[in-house]
Structures are given as C-alpha cells and as structure tokens.
Amino acid sequence: MAAILLDPLATIGRATLGACRVTGSVALFALEAVSHLIRPPFYLRLFWRAFIEIAWFSLPVVALTAVFTGMVLALQSYTGFARFNAQSTIASVVVISLVRELGPVLASLMVAGRIGASFAAEIGTMRVTDQIDALTTLSTNPMKYLVAPRLLAAVIAMPLLVLVADILGVMGGWLIGTLKLGFVSAAYLKSTFDYLQFDDVFSGLVKAAVFGFVIALMGTWCGYNSRGGAQGVGGATTSAVVASSILILALDYVLTEIFFAR
Amino acid sequence: MRDTSAEQGLGAAMAAGVPKIRVRGLRKAFGPKQVLDGVDLDVAAGHSMVVLGGSGSGKSVTIKCIIGLIDPDEGSIEIDGVDVLRMSRRDREAMGDRIGMLFQNGALFDSLPVWENVCFKLLAQNRISRDKARDKAAEVLAQVGLAASVGDLSPAELSGGMQKRVALARAIAAQPDIIFFDEPTTGLDPIMGAVIDGLIVDCVKRLGATAISITHDMASARRIGDTAAMIHKGRIVWTGPAQSLGHAGNAMVDQFANGQREGPIQMELRR
Numbered sequence: 194m195a196a197i198l199l200d201p202l203a204t205i206g207r208a209t210l211g212a213c214r215v216t217g218s219v220a221l222f223a224l225e226a227v228s229h230l231i232r233p234p235f236y237l238r239l240f241w242r243a244f245i246e247i248a249w250f251s252l253p254v255v256a257l258t259a260v261f262t263g264m265v266l267a268l269q270s271y272t273g274f275a276r277f278n279a280q281s282t283i284a285s286v287v288v289i290s291l292v293r294e295l296g297p298v299l300a301s302l303m304v305a306g307r308i309g310a311s312f313a314a315e316i317g318t319m320r321v322t323d324q325i326d327a328l329t330t331l332s333t334n335p336m337k338y339l340v341a342p343r344l345l346a347a348v349i350a351m352p353l354l355v356l357v358a359d360i361l362g363v364m365g366g367w368l369i370g371t372l373k374l375g376f377v378s379a380a381y382l383k384s385t386f387d388y389l390q391f392d393d394v395f396s397g398l399v400k401a402a403v404f405g406f407v408i409a410l411m412g413t414w415c416g417y418n419s420r421g422g423a424q425g426v427g428g429a430t431t432s433a434v435v436a437s438s439i440l441i442l443a444l445d446y447v448l449t450e451i452f453f454a455r
Numbered sequence: 456m457r458d459t460s461a462e463q464g465l466g467a468a469m470a471a472g473v474p475k476i477r478v479r480g481l482r483k484a485f486g487p488k489q490v491l492d493g494v495d496l497d498v499a500a501g502h503s504m505v506v507l508g509g510s511g512s513g514k515s516v517t518i519k520c521i522i523g524l525i526d527p528d529e530g531s532i533e534i535d536g537v538d539v540l541r542m543s544r545r546d547r548e549a550m551g552d553r554i555g556m557l558f559q560n561g562a563l564f565d566s567l568p569v570w571e572n573v574c575f576k577l578l579a580q581n582r583i584s585r586d587k588a589r590d591k592a593a594e595v596l597a598q599v600g601l602a603a604s605v606g607d608l609s610p611a612e613l614s615g616g617m618q619k620r621v622a623l624a625r626a627i628a629a630q631p632d633i634i635f636f637d638e639p640t641t642g643l644d645p646i647m648g649a650v651i652d653g654l655i656v657d658c659v660k661r662l663g664a665t666a667i668s669i670t671h672d673m674a675s676a677r678r679i680g681d682t683a684a685m686i687h688k689g690r691i692v693w694t695g696p697a698q699s700l701g702h703a704g705n706a707m708v709d710q711f712a713n714g715q716r717e718g719p720i721q722m723e724l725r726r
Contacts, residue, residue, distance in 0.1 A: 234581075318565075326524050327562035331576040331625075332552050 222340075222414050229334065229341040236342050243346035247308050247405075248353055254307060255300045259358035262295050263287060263365025271374050284376070284384035287366035292359045292389065292397045298445050300358040301351065301404035305437040309412035312343055313433035316416030317426035325417070340413045344406060351405030352398040359397065396452040403448060404441050411437040473536060475500035475633065475665040476521065481530035482689075483516055490516050491527065492689035498682075503659055503666040505680030505697050507711060509720065513689045514669045518635050521667070522554060523547055534633070552580070555631035555664075557655075559638040561622040563610035569596070569621050570606030576629040595624045598661075599654050616647040620654065627658045634659060636668035640675045652678040673700055673712050685711065687720065 270283045316339055319325050328335045363385060370376040412433045419429035474497040481494040491513045498504045508514045519525040521532055523539065532539050539550055563572050570592035577583040583591055593603035599620040610618060619639065626634055639655060640648035652675050659666045659679075670676050676683060680697030685708045693705045701712040710718030 234579075315566075322560060323558045323562040324564055326519075327556070327558055327564070329524060330522055330551065330554060330556040331579060332548065333575070333579045334548075 218418070219410065219414055222336075222417070223410055225336050226340040226344050226410070226413070229337040230345055232337075234337070236338055239338065239342040240346050243343045244350050246311070247304065247347055248350035251304050251307055251350075251354060252357065254303050255354050255358050256361050258299050258303050259291070259296060259362040260365040262299055263291060263362035263367075264369045266290055266295070266362075267366035267369040267374065280374075281384065283370060283374070284366065284381045285388035287370075288363050288385045288389050289393055291362040291366070292393045294397075294445070294449070296359045296362055297355050297397045297400040297404060298441060300355050301401065301408065301441045302438055304347075304351065304354065304405075305408045305411075305441060306434055308347070309408045309433045309437045310430045312409060312412030313416040313419070313430045314426055316340075316413055317419035317429040318416075320417060320419050321422050321425060335417075340409075340417070343413055344409045347405035347409035348402050349405075351401040351408075355397060355401035359394070392452070396448070399452075400445065400448050403444060407440045407444065408437045411440065473500075474498055474533075475502075475535060476667070477531075477533040477536075478517070478521065479531045479533075481517065481520060481527050481532065483513075483520060483525065483527045490689055491520070491530075494530070494686065494689065494691055496684060496691055496694075498665055498667060500665055501663055502681045503656075503668065503679055505668045505670055505676040505683045506686060507670070507676060507683060507700075507708070508686035509711070512686045514686055515637060517686065518637065518667060518669060522556060522635060523551060552576075552629070553632050555626035555629065555634040557619075557622050557626045557634070557636045557639055559641055561610070561618040563618060563621060563625070565610055567609075568606065569608050569610065569613070572610065572621060573606070573624045573628050575625060580629075582629075591628070592624075595628045596621070598627070598658065599624045600650070615642055616644075616651070619643065619647075619651050623651070623654055623658065627662060630662055632662070632664050634662075634664050634666045636666065636670075636679070638669055638671065639679075640670065640672050645674075648672065648675060649678070655679050676700055683708075 266287050267283060270286045271280060274280050274283060274286070316325075319339070325335045325339070328338055367378070367381055367385070370381045371378045415429040415433035415436070416426075419425045476496070476498040478494055478496040481491050481496075482489070483491040490511075494513065494517050496504075496506075496517070506514050506517065516525060520527045520530075521539075527540070530540075534550060537550075539547055542550065563569075564575070567575070570589050571578070573592040573595050574583060574588035577591065578585065578588055589606065592606045596603060596605055601617065601620055601624070605613070605617065605621070610621065613621060623639075626636075636655060639651055643651060655666070655668070656679055658664075666679070668676075668679055670679075677697050677700055683693075683695060683697040683700055684691050685693040685705070687707060693703065693708045695703055695705075695708075701709065703709055703712070706719050709715075710720055
C-alpha cells in the first residue's frame with residue numbers, strides 16, 4: 194500500500210523537480226542572452242540575417258494563413274450572426290478578432306513551426322559537431338554570437354509580420370464579405386475601421402513581440418542544450434516547436450487578461 | 456619534430472620549474488563517473504606533447520578543462536605560472552586569445568565560407584578588416600598547402616583532408632602560442648595523415664608554439680610529439696619521449712602502443 198502511494202508521489206516529485214530545473218535553466222539562459230543584447234560587440238550581420246529569415250522568408254506562410262483565416266472568419270461570423278440579424282457587425286468582428294487574437298497567435302504558431310525548428314536544428318547541429326566549442330576557442334561568446342541576434346531579430350520581426358497578417362486577414366474578410374456575402378465594399382471597410390481602436394492593434398503587436406521572444410528563446414535553448422547526435426538534434430527541434438507553441442497559447446491568455454483588465 | 460636539443464630544452468625548462476602548462480590534481484566527475492582522478496601534467500614552452508589513452512580515459516576532458524570548455528571539480532591549471540581557474544572571466548577570455556584548437560571533426564562553421572572560417576578569430580576581435588581578411592586567409596591557406604581559391608568554397612564542398620587543413624589554418628591564423636590538436640589524423644588515409652602531421656610540425660615550429668595533441672595513431676604520435684603522456688582511468692600513468700612509444704618499458708604504454716590484446720589494460724565490456 195505504501196509502495197503504491199509512494200511511487201506516484203515520487204513520480205510527481207521527480208516531474209516537479211524536472212520542471213523546476215528546466216524553468217530555471219530557460220530563465221538563466223534568457224537573462225544571459227538579454228544581457229548580451231546591451232553589451233558590445235554586436236553582431237549586426239547575424240541580426241540582419243536572422244531578421245530576413247524570420248520576417249521575409251516567413252511572409253508567404255503567414256500571409257496565406259492570415260488571408261484564409263480572415264475568409265473563414267467572415268463566413269463563420271455570417272452564419273452565426275445571421276440568426277440574430279446582426280450581419281452588419283461582421284466586419285468589426287473580423288477585424289477585432291484578427292488584430293487582437295488570431296493574427297498574433299496564428300502567425301506566431303506558423304513562425305514557431307518554421308523558425309523555432311530552424312533555430313533548434315541549426316544550433317543543435319553546431320552543438321553536436323563541436324562548432325559551439327570552437328566558437329569559444331575562437332574568443333567568441335556563443336550566447337552573444339548565436340542567441341542574442343536571433344532573439345532581437347524575432348522580437349522586432351514578429352510585430353511587423355503580424356501587422357502584415359492583420360492587413361491581409363482583413364482583406365480576406367473583405368473579399369468574402371463583398372464577393373460572396375453581398376456587402377457593399379465601402380460600407381464593409383467603414384464598419385471595419387469605425388470600431389477598430391489603437392489599443393486593439395497595440396495589444397496585438399505587443400503579443401507578437403512577446404511571442405517572437407518565446408519562439409527564438411525556445412528554439413535557441415533547445416538547440417543549445419541538445420545532446421547525442423542526429424537523434425538529439427531531432428528531439429531538440431520537436432521540443433522547440435512544441436514548447437514554443439504551448440507557451441504562445443498560455444501567454445496569449447495571460448496577455449489578454451492583462452490587456453482586458455486595462 | 457623531436458631532437459636531442461628539444462629534449463635538453465624540455466629538461467631545462469622543467470628543471471627551472473616554469474613549464475608553459477602545468478596541471479595538478481585535476482579531478483572531474485560526470486554524475487557517478489569519475490573521469491579525471493588527479494591528472495598531473497607539465498608541458499615545457501615550445502614543446503609538443505602527445506597524450507595517449509583508450510577511449511573514455513579522460514584525454515579530451517583534460518584538454519577541455521585546460522581550454523576552459525569544462526570546469527574541473529578540483530585541481531589547478533597554470534599557464535605561464537598563472538592559475539587560469541582563479542582568473543576572472545574577462546582575463547580567462549583574454550588568455551583564450553593565445554590558444555588555438557584543432558577539433559577532431561574540424562568543427563568548421565557550415566554557414567561561413569572557408570576564408571571567413573580561417574580568419575574568424577581575427578574578424579571577431581576586429582584585428583583585421585573584412586577586405587584584408589581574404590588576403591590573410593589566402594596567406595594562411597597557402598601555409599597548409601591549399602590554394603587561395605579554396606577560400607571561396609563552403610566547408611561542405613571540401614574533402615576530409617581539406618577540412619582538416621582548413622581547421623589547422625583556422626587554429627594557427629591568429630598566431631597562438633598554445634595549440635591543441637584533438638585526434639588530428641582520425642578519419643584520414645595514412646598518406647593524408649602523414650601530410651597533416653607534417654603541416655602540424657611545421658606550423659608549431661614556425662610559431663614557436665607549445666602543443667598538446669590527443670591521438671590514437673602511434674605513427675602520428677611519434678611524428679608530432681617531443682614527449683608523450685599516457686592517461687588511464689583518469690590519471691597520467693607514464694610520461695616519456697614520444698620516440699620511445701612501443702618500447703617504453705612500461706607495460707601499459709607498450710600494450711597500448713603495440714595494440715596488444717593481452718596486458719594490464721583490460722577492456723571494460725558491458726553485458
């Protein structure tokens with residue numbers, strides 16, 4: 194009886210300690226990376242390379258996601274709101290949903306899959322092939338060289354991507370609204386902008402910056418701590434995507450709560 | 456590389472009590488496994504030491520402790536009489552500027568062309584402009600027998616032997632006074648291995664550097680080493696002239712150098 198009771202307790206204890214260890218490790222890693230952002234030398238070329246990788250090469254997938262999300266949102270809203278004769282609010286619902294929630298979250302999930310995995314795989318491969326040790330022997334701090342530029346690039350690139358996603362998502366909704374649902378273009382657009390406030394856009398962009406930080410942090414942390422060859426790098430890549438996706442959804446609630454309270 | 460004058464110099468340096476690298480009582484455990492169990496090592500300035508030992512005996516960990524990639528649990532590591540483990544982080548980084556390292560698999564940066572790999576340290580420290588770095592890379596590549604045009608290739612386009620040469624060029628480009636070689640001939644055919652050994656001997660001699668090499672290749676050890684040390688179960692069990700490997704008069708060294716199955720070193724097999 195005691196063994197039955199003790200085993201689950203031991204399991205819970207081990208899991209809790211493991212979670213604390215990982216959380217502490219990520220937090221220390223983040224602190225060190227951020228400290229390198231404000232101390233020279235600065236690797237502007239690496240920042241620029243990461244920025245292009247995130248902002249430019251993620252644009253197609255984010256754009257497609259946003260356009261289709263806007264289209265689906267307009268259709269679904271129409272289906273639901275027609276039951277209450279509230280079709281005229283569709284444009285507002287689409288723009289507020291996109292700008293406050295769906296734009297930042299869906300764009301970030303897409304970027305997490307693309308960039309988080311890429312960071313983890315690249316840095317993980319560098320770890321298992323001694324390239325990170327080589328950096329140290331070449332008088333270069335790996336955190337400053339590999340992690341800090343990626344973090345900064347993601348924090349700056351994500352709000353820009355989300356801004357584009359917001360615009361394209363609204364256009365998707367407008368397309369369905371005018372072509373399929375019979376809205377007058379000018380009226381749809383007027384309704385879109387009448388109810389949109391600065392805070393809606395601002396909260397979405399703040400979320401995007403936070404999510405960008407999380408994506409880059411988890412991608413680089415998982416890669417930096419990968420072990421054991423190809424299998425280790427594969428595991429790090431998977432962990433980076435899963436962890437950043439879950440954190441994005443959890444932080445989305447936290448940030449929404451904070452902005453909602455305002 | 457080894458000659459009578461080298462041995463006399465080694466003896467004189469040791470007698471003066473100022474080895475370039477002095478390791479005392481180095482201990483390091485990973486979990487329950489005690490990898491280093493009191494390593495003592497002296498390397499005289501301008502000399503080349505080869506560290507031998509079976510897989511898992513602690514050779515690489517010893518070198519990584521000296522370079523600063525791993526923090527030992529106990530012991531001291533002195534370079535030019537200064538204990539590097541007691542240095543501030545900044546001083547230790549400055550000490551790292553004087554050290555070069557050739558990794559076993561080259562560890563070239565995939566994302567950079569060869570010329571940028573070669574001049575990485577100089578560029579990172581702003582000791583050279585990017586324009587001049589190309590010329591400098593061509594100069595160093597020539598020292599390891601590679602054409603300047605190789606500088607524009609990516610590491611993935613190079614053969615194993617060429618990658619080792621580029622890695623050697625990167626290790627010596629900043630003209631370090633201590634160089635570490637981690638199994639420099641592993642994975643190379645015997646002729647290319649001899650070529651790399653020759654380049655290592657030339658480069659170390661030209662720079663007047665102190666070198667520590669890890670190798671399992673006895674022919675390579677005799678070519679590049681002035682002295683040799685054997686590490687077994689985390690301790691140095693023998694040091695002596697590299698030329699005596701194979702007939703050192705130490706049962707462990709002779710068994711290892713001659714590749715004999717029977718002897719004091721027993722393979723630990725997991726069942």
